[in-house]
Amino acid sequence: MTTSKGTSRVRLLEAGWDRSLDFEASSEPLPAPTGVEVLVEVGACGVCHRDLLDREGRFPFQRFPITPGHEAAGVVVAVGPDVRDVKVGDHVATMHRDACGECAACRAGETSLCEAAAWVLGILADGGYARRLVAPESALYRVPAGLAATQAAVLHCTFGTAYRDLVTLGGLRGGMRVLVTGANGGVGGAGVQIAKRLGAEVVAVLRDARHADYVRSLGADHVVIAPDGAFRDTMPASGIDLALDSVGAPTFLSTLRSLRVGGRLVVVGNVVAAKVPLNLGFIITRGLTVVGGSGATRREMEAVLALHDEAPFTIAVDRTLPLSRADEAQRLVRAGGLTGRVVLVPEP
Ligand SMILES: [Zn+2]
Ligand SMILES: [Zn+2]
Incomplete structure (x- = not known):
């Protein structure tokens, strides 16, 4: 089984700033998610300073080629057979990575410190600079349907x-x-x-x-x-x-x-x-x-959402750009002086 819609994505082929990020328009269908995987139709993805470090290969375990982005939000369009916590139609956003649920850190509830995380978005696994994202459910948390994707996208990392x-x-x-x-x-x-x-x-x-x-x-x-x-x-x-x-x-x-x-x-x-x-x-x-400190757990995200629900925070977005301009977006962030995030939005 495959999902009906195709995907377009951005690819980082090698470390450095000499060449542009490649935007690949594609109508190829993504395979249906397996196991605990969730397929998300991305509504927005933040461009984080960490994306620049990923691009420069500052993490020794950085994978190339890769689709960047660890700040995605969107709607679940398909789930694998072992997914328990989210369902089709849920609005979700990404955390930095998955959690195994079994190591000492996970057992202590410190899932953002999981020692067995394999799905580190933008570093080890393809991330959110894409129309569609596949991620294990433990790398996602639910967000209210009323929260704009451009805001939900950046909430975890900020x-x-x-x-x-x-x-x-x-x-x-x-x-x-x-x-x-x-x-x-x-x-x-x-x-x-x-x-x-x-x-x-x-x-x-x-x-x-x-x-x-x-x-x-x-x-x-x-x-x-x-x-x-x-x-x-x-x-x-x-x-x-x-x-x-x-x-x-x-x-x-x-x-x-x-x-x-x-x-x-x-x-x-x-x-x-x-x-x-x-x-x-x-x-x-x-x-x-x-x-x-780095990242947050689902429990902490629930606390953030509760505070935001009580009285909305100012979630600063400097500007939104279409996904095809991801390279320009990263260079803007690199130049600095922005007030808030640059957020990528897939073209309709
Ligand atoms: Zn970030
Ligand atoms: Zn773990």
Whole structure:
């Protein structure tokens, strides 16, 4: 059995920026899903900074050729015989990867840390820059039918990540003083909104003052401008309880130094390849906690959707482009200076 409609997709053939991403228009039918696979008609796919790292082959296990994209949303059009949690007609969005359900991390409910994940979208498995996507159901979560695909697409990698980092890993509570770097970015902007919603006082760190009004509109109480990433004054000076660093090497040491004694830093961004010279004594004597975050679980996505349902977040989309312009979309993201995601939409 095959599904009736064909597919078009984008292909990344080799690492680097010398050649364009190939757009392949095709009316070839996709085989019907088997086992726990789900076939999704893609409504939109976000273009994430990580897609640029995938393109550059920054992950040693990157597969080529591949269809990029780990931020897809759409409607289920067929399911394999072993699928339990979703059905035809459901609106779904992707997480970064599948989860085996059986390893120690999965048994502890930490599915985003699954050690046996084989279906890492855009790295090991074909992703969402396509009209149709096949993925195991454990890599998907249900979204409300009323949520636009362009918004649903980016929710996991931005709000899901920020929620996990701040709430699950960071222990965010009302009254805390929370610092967010890269606050105008996808994860950063989500972090500002979630921290504010849960009652924190929020310090936003930006590279460029022209984003200051935007992050204030998201809920930032204080804005620190740090053109080269380094900053000293975080107003208020008494120290940060919890920091979310979505930038990496340029901001990491300033962020660490901004913490109060016993403070916690969640690292989620690593936008440049540079390493960081770390003074271990500073961490030891001040009793700091540094933890890494990436992605979110279905349970965390349910919490994000509940918050969004209570009062909608600002899910910033800079622009949408047709799937055939994926190469241009990635180069726009690479050039930077956008407010929100670029989102690809398959042509009708
Ligand atoms: Zn992403
Ligand atoms: Zn697992």
